Amino acid sequence: MKVLLIFLCYIFSTASSPIQDYLYHRQQLITESSNAAVGSDINFTENELMANEIVMQYKYMEMEDGFRNPDRFIAGNSFFEAKDLIEKSCVYKILQLLPKGGNLHAHGRGAVSSEYIYRNLTYRDNLYVRTSDLHIFDFKFFKSDPGSPWMLVSKLRLISDEFDIKLKKKLTIVRTQSEMENDTINSIWERFEKAFGIIKPLLTYKPVFEDYYYQCLLEQYEDNNKYIELRIGLETLYDLDQRQYSAYEKIQILQDISQKFRKDHPDAWGMRLILCVNRNAGTEEMNNTLKIVQQLMVEYPGFVIGFDLIGQEDTGEPLLSHIPTLLKAKENNMKFFFHAGETKWYGEPSDLNLFDAVLLNSTRIGHAYALLKHPKLLHLVKERAIALEINPISNQVLGLVKDLRNHPSSYFIANNFPVVIASDDPGIWDGKALSYDWYYTFMALAIAWKKKIKQKC
Amino acid sequence: MKVLLIFLCYIFSTASSPIQDYLYHRQQLITESSNAAVGSDINFTENELMANEIVMQYKYMEMEDGFRNPDRFIAGNSFFEAKDLIEKSCVYKILQLLPKGGNLHAHGRGAVSSEYIYRNLTYRDNLYVRTSDLHIFDFKFFKSDPGSPWMLVSKLRLISDEFDIKLKKKLTIVRTQSEMENDTINSIWERFEKAFGIIKPLLTYKPVFEDYYYQCLLEQYEDNNKYIELRIGLETLYDLDQRQYSAYEKIQILQDISQKFRKDHPDAWGMRLILCVNRNAGTEEMNNTLKIVQQLMVEYPGFVIGFDLIGQEDTGEPLLSHIPTLLKAKENNMKFFFHAGETKWYGEPSDLNLFDAVLLNSTRIGHAYALLKHPKLLHLVKERAIALEINPISNQVLGLVKDLRNHPSSYFIANNFPVVIASDDPGIWDGKALSYDWYYTFMALAIAWKKKIKQKC
Known part of the structure; x- marks a missing residue:
């Protein structure tokens, strides 16, 4: 404000032409620089202009307050600390209402809120639990009591609160600030994998699987996102009669869920699948999976759309290890949607995955977190319009960057790279759907001055 | 290693041409991308090639160990935690020996180690201290006891250890990890300014001033840096007879120190000065300072080289506030060396300073921390070869970025922007000279694969 006053004062009192010239050129340069950004070439209707004005007002208010009081700037904080404050933010409430197009990077097991997993899935009949070598909670559904070491969850709950307290804690990677002090990327990933380890066996039970993926579409839909592309593995399902459902049957079940959801919500676009295997899989498993994916893409055209490798990049096998298999698949026109460069390292195998x-x-x-460091790749990505799937909160809670204002996507967005905002695994960090990630993108990654909110997805 | 084995195994066992082709193209693309970086166009002599091999071997060893054990990667940690480990690193020891060309961004009052300030300057005869409204320690030299509230420092030391414990703590902004937990950028800057507040009155005493700036050149020289450009204010000096030395006399004293140092060390290049005023100065002070700087540039050509504004950008007046004065100076061919964009914000006044x-x-x-977010400015900076003064440790300890692998300079270095590595205020964070910043640059900001260490400065 003070600046603005000085500013106007200069213009009107001195009427000095060099100063006016300077301010004119300055504004031109700012406009020219911001015109290179995502969304700046979109024309607004009159109503859209008005809506944009309103959203930007709220953004300015929140930005200005934060600029003056840095500790109050919500989007400068970790999601674990900021979540409750985000929900109170008018910007967030508007972003929730905004149609968000699609969520193009989400993993099946992490796509649904932990609240639903806890409150709905773990309260089902016939759910038993034991402690296995791998998992603190190893869940399974049985028609009748299978005996020790399995225990009926509902009974366990009657004995003490301990089970629920522990379960809630381990279902997500949420931590207090002091708990996070000694975190390394690898220790966070360990907790992350453990949470998946609890969820995975729940989801192999067919009735739960069906409800869960319907809920997945519903949570996105209620967040005004009508479409999701899910990274899914090929694990089989079972039911109470211990019947196994093959990968093929599982894909059919998912297609049915998507169609049912679209029938129930005619303006929704449902889901599509990117099938995955762990990056540490051996050559045989990799070959077999790719063959199955190839067949599924033929059988479910436009539903199964491609292939990816999952698991931590820094500690796992790089794409380079699987080149013969992947090259063969490429020759057979396989569509890849690879994780690559989800790392802070520069020149190490995880970075070279890019x-x-x-x-x-x-x-x-x-x-593509590490992409910024590779000039030639930046050029190719833009030239070939290879979309970058940006997952702001995921990158933060998994230890790549603390303050999202330092996220490399600011560069991608400022330079009109093809970007999509996605959620990765919101369920694992007590998130939900897509709007939290849009909030960080809008408040921490995109420019503060008047820009258009209508985005390409 | 595992990757390399698989790699070679593929090449020699299958002799598959598509795989060999792929690996060949991959290597070409990696080389092409890294050839865009700073230093990649420098030709090596045979000896330089050998030296480079040795340095890179040490770099790989440290990188590989860190990649496998992220918590052990020194350059991924805060300087406060990493300093002792850096000193043990072979990479650091080599970088210390390396001729570093120049340190082009350092502030007078922060350029010398706190150890020297504490052990040498605060143990001088005739040093008195009092507590003022502004400072915990307000130092002044007197010929004889001026009486209360002044106390002779040497006497105070005899009474208890408390004075020294407190002084050592307040001379730097060094903090433990748990102390840092609730830091905000503004609270760090407050401590930072307070440390300057202790040092400033010590340095206005002429004999101390002279020794301090000789020591400044010596610390750089012993770190194999032969040249420094110092940001200096125009405050006057005094001596025991309470004679005041004007800004002009002060510049003459500095030139004498520089010349004396060059005489004592014939291969040293001495210092040059960039004169500064606080960005919150009023129009009159700003005008007066610029006039003096203009005169000093005429009287000390090639020694006083230009002008800058100092103080926190986020909380201080932006360049825009001073446009009439600065424009006038520009017309008179003033050379500016502005701080700009030392901020995480995007579109706020501190960012727009760029x-x-x-x-x-x-x-x-x-x-230029925020430069990455402005495509048009990036283009102009490269086109006009405006060098960016990169201060890695400063940006970290002053709260812009936690892990320097996320520092935007990776982009500038990868894209052959004109960059210089500088130290800012190492004395304030228990650093010294320039090699610590080179260490972080080499280990966290520049690429890991074989690259040349010889840099442009």
Whole structure:
């Protein structure tokens, strides 16, 4: 405000032409620079202009308050600390109402809120639990009591609160600030994998699987996102009669869920699948999975859309390890949607995955956090319009960046790279759907001065 | 290693041409991308090639160990935690030996180690202290006891250890990890300014001033840096007879120190000065300072080289507030070396300082941390070869970025922007000279694969 006053004062009192010239050129340069950004070439209708004005007012208010009081700036904080404040933010409430197009990077097991998993799935009949070598909670559904070491969850709950307290804690990676002090990327990933380890066996039970993926679409829909592309593995399902459902049957079940959801919500677009295997899989498993994916893409055209490798990049096998298999699949026109460069390292195998993702013609790139450091790849990504799947909160809670104002996507967005905002695994960090990620994108990654909110997805 | 084995195994066992082709193209793309970086166009002599091999071996060893054990990666940690480990690193020891060309962004009062300030300057005869409204320690030299509230420092030391414990703590902004938990950028800057507040009155005493700036050149020289450009204010000096030395006399004293140092060390290049005023100065002070700087540039050509504004950008007046004065100075061919964009914000006044720095033809830009977010400015900076003064540790300890692998300079270095590595205020964070910043640059900001260490400065 003070600046503005001085500013106007100069213009009107001195009427000095060099100063006016300067301010004119300055404004031109600012406009020219911001015109290179995502969304700046979109024309607004009159109503859209008005709506944009309102949203930007709220954004300015929140930004200005934060600029003056940095500790109050919500989007400068970790999601674990900021979540409750985000929900009170008018910007967030508007972003929730905004049609968000699609969520193009989400993993099946992490796509639904932990609240639903806890309150709905773990309160089902016939749910038993034991402690296995791998997992604190190893869940399974049985028609009748299978005996020790299995225990009926509902009975366990009657004995003490301990089970629920522990379960709630382990279902997500949410931590207090002091708990996070000694976190390393690898220790966070360990907790992350453990949470998946609890959820995975719940979801292999067919009735739960069906309800869960319907809920997945519903949570997105209620957040005004009508479409999701889910990364899914090929694990089989079972029911109370211990019947196994193959990967093929599982895909059919998911297609049925998507169609049912679209029938129930005619303006929804449902889901599509990117099938995955762990990056540490051996050559045989990798080959077999790719063959199955290839067949499924033929049987479910436009529903099964491609292939990806999952698991931590820094500690796992790089794409380079699987080149013969992946090259063969590429020759057979496989569509890749590779995670690549989800790392802070520079020149290590996880970072070099970006080169393989580009060379293997990945349709999009998941995360691409390290891309900024590779000039030639930046050029190719833009030239070939390889969309970058940006997952702001995921990158933060998994230890890549603390303050999202330092996230490399600011560069991608400022330079009109093809970007999509996605959620990765919101269920694992007590998030939900897509609006939290849009909030961080809008408040921490995109420019503060008047810009258009209508985005390409 | 595992990757390399699989790699070679593929090549020699299958001799598959598509795989060999792929690996060949991959290597080409990696080389092409890294050839865009700073230093990649420098040709090595045979000896330089050998030296480079050795340095890179040490770098790989440290990188590989860190990649496998992220908590052990020194350059991924805060300087406060990493300092002792850096000193043990072979990479650091080599970088210390390396001729570093120059340190082009350092502030007079922060350029010398706190150890020297504490052990040498505060143990001088005739040093008195009192507590003022502004400072915990307000130092002044007197010929004889001026009486209360002044107390002789040497006497105070005899009474208890408390004085020294407190002084040592307040001379730097070094903090433990748990102390840092609730830091905000503004609270860090408050401590930072307070440390300067202790040092400033010590340095206005002429004999101390002279020794301090000789020591400044010596610390750089012993760190194999032969040249420094110091940001200096125009405050006057005094001696025991309470004679005042004007800004002009002060510049003469500095030139004498520089010349004396060059005489004592014939291969040293001495210092040059960039004169500064606080960004919150009023129009009159700003005008007066610029007039004096203009005169000093005439009287000390090639020694006083230009002008800058100092103080926190986020909380202080932006360049825009001073446009009439600065424009006038620009017309009179003033050389600017502006701090600009030392901020995480995007579109706020501190970020927009970058536009003014470029429009006012700043010879170099200090920090330019936020530059990455402005496509048009990035283009102009490269086109006009405006050097960016990168201060890695400063940006970290002053709260812009936690892990320096996320520092935007990776982009500038990867894209051959004109960059210089500088130290800002190492004395204030228990650093010294320039090699610590080179260490972080080499280990966290520059690429890991074989690259040349010889840099442009």
